[in-house]
Amino acid sequence: MDVSPRVLRYFMAVAEELHFGRAAMRLYISQPSLSHQIRKLEETLETLLFVRSSRRVQLTAAGRTLAHEAPIALAALEQAVQLTRRAGSGIATTIRLGYTPITSFGTLTVLLDALQEDHPDVTFDPREFFSAEIPERLCAGDLDIGLALSPQPLDGVGGEILREEPVSALLSTRHRLAAAPTIPVTGLRDETLQLFPRRLAPAYYDAIVAACHEAGFSPKIRAFEDPPVNAMLARLSSGREVGLAPTSFAEHAAKASTGIVRRDVVDPSIVAELSVLWPAKDPSPAIASVLATARRCAEHHGWLRSPLP
Secondary structure (H helix, E strand, C coil), rough: CCCCCHHHHHHHHHHHCHHHHHHHHCCCCCCCHHHHHHHHHHHHHHHEEEEEECEEEEEEHHHHHHCCCCCCHHHHHHHHHHHHHHHHHCCCCEEEEEEEEEHHCCCCCHHHHHHHHHHCCCCEEEEEEEEEHHHHHHCCCCCCEEEEEEECCCCCCCEEEEEEEEEEEEEEEECCCCCCEEEEEEHHHCCEEEEHHHHHCCCHHHHHHHHHCCCCCCCCCEEEECCCCCHHHHCCCCCCCCHHHHHHHHHHHHCCCCCCEEEEEEECCCCCEEEEEEEECCCCCHHHHHHHHHHHHHHHHCCCCCCCC
């Protein structure tokens, strides 16, 4: 159905004046032209909007309905136009930021603070997903920016490493390894390692398995489908498993629980890479300005071994 905003405004003028001549003068068009536009609108909608007589013009029931709904539709269209212009000029009002749970502490909070400081007129809408989901969400248009742990490459998604940090061990204060200042990978030979399922962060999972193979053993892994992070941490208190996580997250988890400690994993150290992702086909200044803030934040906090260019 082709009903233009201009014709809706013509209709509203007649509905308010209830007189074609006065409405035409208000719109600076001829009365015959206005009458012709209203007739075309009625033909398009397949209903009469006005009852005309030599003395007066009245709205029909359909006309009263359109008189109520048309201003709402026009206002929504105007808002959409303004938001589109703002987004195109780099002043987007809302940025949907997808993040993986492991970034919740030490990265996401710091980045959001920096983004709000640099872009006070923008609303950032954080949404939690597992790393493997974020590139697909970006491609589908569900997200504008993503933070993912060692994401798999995907056509249509641009990305660069935002933070590199070692993987740490999380374990109960009652665990046999808790007294050691560091834990070599060989020390995990007889332990059950608590990880997310491989499908949620394949490259991260594979890096841990590869480090164990390099140390001469195949790890015993307990993975939980769609596991709440807090529930996984609670299991560590039993003292029977060892959790592995990027250090920033591990430090927060250890501080938040009196029964859990963090230890460095060494010989070899395992590096977790957190990447910022974006739709490669979106050239909007809004996305570019968010990426610029993310890069400055990474450099300021020393998140990379060498600063981003």
